[in-house]
Amino acid sequence: MNQMDLKIIIKHSWNKLRLSLSLLLFIFYLIIGILFLFTETWQSFLSQGRELIGIILILFSVLRLYVAYRRYSQKHKHIKGQLFQGKEELIKEQQNAGKEAE
Numbered sequence: 001m002n003q004m005d006l007k008i009i010i011k012h013s014w015n016k017l018r019l020s021l022s023l024l025l026f027i028f029y030l031i032i033g034i035l036f037l038f039t040e041t042w043q044s045f046l047s048q049g050r051e052l053i054g055i056i057l058i059l060f061s062v063l064r065l066y067v068a069y070r071r072y073s074q075k076h077k078h079i080k081g082q083l084f085q086g087k088e089e090l091i092k093e094q095q096n097a098g099k100e101a102e
Contacts, residue, residue: 008083015075022068026061033057 035041036054046053 005083008079011075011079011082015072015079019068019072022064022072026065026068029057029061029064033061 033054033056036046036050036057038054042050
Protein backbone atom coordinates (compact mmCIF):
# COMPACT_ATOMS: atom_id res chain seq x y z
CA MET A 1 0.00 0.00 0.00
CA ASN A 2 1.50 3.29 -1.03
CA GLN A 3 0.96 6.75 0.36
CA MET A 4 -1.68 7.62 -2.26
CA ASP A 5 -3.84 4.64 -1.24
CA LEU A 6 -3.59 5.66 2.41
CA LYS A 7 -4.72 9.21 1.60
CA ILE A 8 -7.70 7.87 -0.35
CA ILE A 9 -8.67 5.56 2.53
CA ILE A 10 -8.50 8.47 4.97
CA LYS A 11 -10.63 10.66 2.67
CA HIS A 12 -13.18 7.87 2.27
CA SER A 13 -13.38 7.32 6.05
CA TRP A 14 -13.70 11.04 6.71
CA ASN A 15 -16.50 11.28 4.13
CA LYS A 16 -18.43 8.48 5.86
CA LEU A 17 -17.91 10.13 9.27
CA ARG A 18 -19.28 13.44 7.97
CA LEU A 19 -22.33 11.67 6.57
CA SER A 20 -22.92 9.89 9.90
CA LEU A 21 -22.67 13.14 11.87
CA SER A 22 -25.04 14.84 9.43
CA LEU A 23 -27.53 12.00 9.91
CA LEU A 24 -27.31 12.47 13.69
CA LEU A 25 -28.05 16.18 13.30
CA PHE A 26 -30.95 15.35 10.97
CA ILE A 27 -32.44 13.07 13.64
CA PHE A 28 -31.85 15.69 16.35
CA TYR A 29 -33.61 18.50 14.45
CA LEU A 30 -36.42 16.15 13.45
CA ILE A 31 -37.05 15.10 17.07
CA ILE A 32 -36.96 18.69 18.34
CA GLY A 33 -39.36 19.75 15.56
CA ILE A 34 -41.76 16.91 16.45
CA LEU A 35 -41.57 17.86 20.12
CA PHE A 36 -42.49 21.43 19.26
CA LEU A 37 -45.38 20.31 17.08
CA PHE A 38 -46.99 17.48 19.01
CA THR A 39 -46.19 17.90 22.71
CA GLU A 40 -46.75 20.48 25.40
CA THR A 41 -43.11 20.36 26.46
CA TRP A 42 -42.30 24.02 25.84
CA GLN A 43 -45.83 25.39 26.42
CA SER A 44 -44.72 27.64 29.28
CA PHE A 45 -41.66 28.87 27.40
CA LEU A 46 -43.40 29.52 24.06
CA SER A 47 -47.13 29.85 24.25
CA GLN A 48 -47.52 30.98 20.62
CA GLY A 49 -45.63 30.06 17.49
CA ARG A 50 -44.65 26.54 18.52
CA GLU A 51 -46.21 25.09 15.38
CA LEU A 52 -44.26 27.44 13.13
CA ILE A 53 -40.99 26.66 14.89
CA GLY A 54 -41.71 22.93 14.70
CA ILE A 55 -42.41 23.10 10.97
CA ILE A 56 -39.27 25.17 10.36
CA LEU A 57 -37.14 22.69 12.32
CA ILE A 58 -38.54 19.71 10.41
CA LEU A 59 -38.01 21.43 7.05
CA PHE A 60 -34.47 22.39 8.10
CA SER A 61 -33.73 18.78 9.05
CA VAL A 62 -34.91 17.57 5.63
CA LEU A 63 -32.76 20.23 3.93
CA ARG A 64 -29.75 19.11 6.00
CA LEU A 65 -30.32 15.52 4.96
CA TYR A 66 -30.49 16.49 1.28
CA VAL A 67 -27.32 18.61 1.46
CA ALA A 68 -25.45 15.91 3.39
CA TYR A 69 -26.38 13.22 0.88
CA ARG A 70 -25.46 15.42 -2.07
CA ARG A 71 -22.10 16.33 -0.52
CA TYR A 72 -21.40 12.67 0.30
CA SER A 73 -22.19 11.47 -3.22
CA GLN A 74 -20.05 14.17 -4.86
CA LYS A 75 -17.08 13.47 -2.59
CA HIS A 76 -17.52 9.73 -3.11
CA LYS A 77 -17.37 10.16 -6.90
CA HIS A 78 -14.29 12.37 -6.54
CA ILE A 79 -12.53 9.81 -4.31
CA LYS A 80 -13.34 6.98 -6.72
CA GLY A 81 -11.93 9.08 -9.57
CA GLN A 82 -8.69 9.60 -7.66
CA LEU A 83 -8.45 5.89 -6.92
CA PHE A 84 -9.00 5.02 -10.59
CA GLN A 85 -6.46 7.63 -11.70
CA GLY A 86 -3.91 6.29 -9.21
CA LYS A 87 -4.37 2.75 -10.48
CA GLU A 88 -3.96 3.89 -14.09
CA GLU A 89 -0.67 5.62 -13.21
CA LEU A 90 0.55 2.51 -11.40
CA ILE A 91 -0.23 0.31 -14.42
CA LYS A 92 1.61 2.72 -16.74
CA GLU A 93 4.64 2.72 -14.42
CA GLN A 94 4.67 -1.08 -14.35
CA GLN A 95 4.42 -1.24 -18.15
CA ASN A 96 7.25 1.27 -18.54
CA ALA A 97 9.39 -0.67 -16.06
CA GLY A 98 8.70 -3.88 -18.00
CA LYS A 99 9.75 -2.25 -21.29
CA GLU A 100 12.95 -0.88 -19.74
CA ALA A 101 13.85 -4.31 -18.32
CA GLU A 102 13.72 -5.82 -21.81
